Amino acid sequence: MASIRGVDASMLTLADLNLAECVFTGALHLDQLRLEGLSIFGTTPGGRRTRGLAPFRWTRRQVIEEERQWRALPGRAASARRGWGAPPPDPGAVPGLASLTTVYRQLRKAREDSKDEPGAADFYYGEMEMRRHSFGYRRAERWLLQAYWSLSGYGLRAARALAWLVTAMTVSVFALTLWGVPSSDPGAVTTGTLPGTGRRITLSTDTPSPGLTGPLAERFTGERMEKSVQVVLNSVIFRASGQSLTTAGTYIEMTSRLIEPGFLALALLAVRGRLKR
Structure with a gap:
């Protein structure tokens, strides 16, 4: 499947399809889309990499084609673009982060409505990633998302x-x-005083720090x-x-x-x- 742009997904079911290069942006009622069988999405690049002197690796998860295109844009750092494939022929046609956030949110809801919450986890991760990178949110909220990501992978990475x-x-x-x-x-x-002196005895007990x-x-x-x-x-x-x-x-x-x-x-x-x- 190459694209469902402009399609009304409220009555659409996709079963056993390769959706690694499918464009979802522009579809209507995407939150009502039904994904049946084995739906293959793209994945993050594998292997260890370096960003400056710090080693890192991408968290393994499913991604949509629009995010792959956004991460491959020439304006991003070379270390951030490496492994995301060729940049799109028209960088101006790549949807913004607000649109990607909405697409991931709708795909997540579609999975959750199908009672497949583990399958919706990658879409939730993608939604939070787009929010973390977007400048449309206040700086304080982005810092909170940054901390949530680094501490637990948005509550989805137990090992972290x-x-x-x-x-x-x-x-x-x-x-x-x-x-x-x-x-x-x-x-x-x-x-206190010693006994036998004839004086009144006063005792105090202290516990030293x-x-x-x-x-x-x-x-x-x-x-x-x-x-x-x-x-x-x-x-x-x-x-x-x-x-x-x-x-x-x-x-x-x-x-x-x-x-x-x-x-x-x-x-x-x-x-x-x-x-x-």
């Missing part, structure tokens, strides 16, 4: 969210080992690492560890309990998006 979770847990463990776990567990200290002693190199012990791991694992599931921590350790634990459950939730959301029927 789990990688951030493991990274955050590792950093928390090392930070607690260095600055959070006290050198020794604090004990009760009682102050946990402290740290010794250089950083001596703080990496098995016992301290074990306590740090317990604190971090409890933070992931919103539980207080019950460990005595320094002031810095208390703030590290609070930060862990705020950030790490979010990464776990994003990973679970991504798994659900791929498995839900």
Whole structure:
């Protein structure tokens, strides 16, 4: 199939077709299109690449022909165009990002209405990609989309969210080992007068704040690492560890309990998006 431009898709069913080069822009009621059987779309370029000195690779997903053309436009950076095929003969005919966002949204809805939410995931990813690159949205919204993409692939890449979770847990463990776990567990200290003096005895019991002693190199012990791991694992599931921590350790634990459950939730959301029927 080369194009359905200008076609009323409300009563259209496409079954077992190669749609890798099909143009969807300009179709009417595209959200009512029915895709049956094996519908083959284009895919993102494979393999590892470099952008400057940083290595990267494209997330594997289905793409429509219009996005391929947009990414191959000569005005884009060479590293961003590499692997997307030849540029279109008429760059002025390539739809804008607002149109691509609408096309992806309608294709996603068509898949969801067919009770194929996992199949709609790639179209949702494409919709969010077009929104992230579009200057038609406010800068704050684009920054939020950028963060959502980098942390979890718009809630669709569980491996990315789990990688951030493991990274955050590792950093928390090392930070607690260095600055959070006290050198020794604090004990009760009682102050007062000696008995037998005939004076009135006044007793007060204070629990001193946990402290740290010794250089950083001596703080990496098995016992301290074990306590740090317990604190971090409890933070992931919103539980207080019950460990005595320094002031810095208390703030590290609070930060862990705020950030790490979010990464776990994003990973679970991504798994659900791929498995839900």
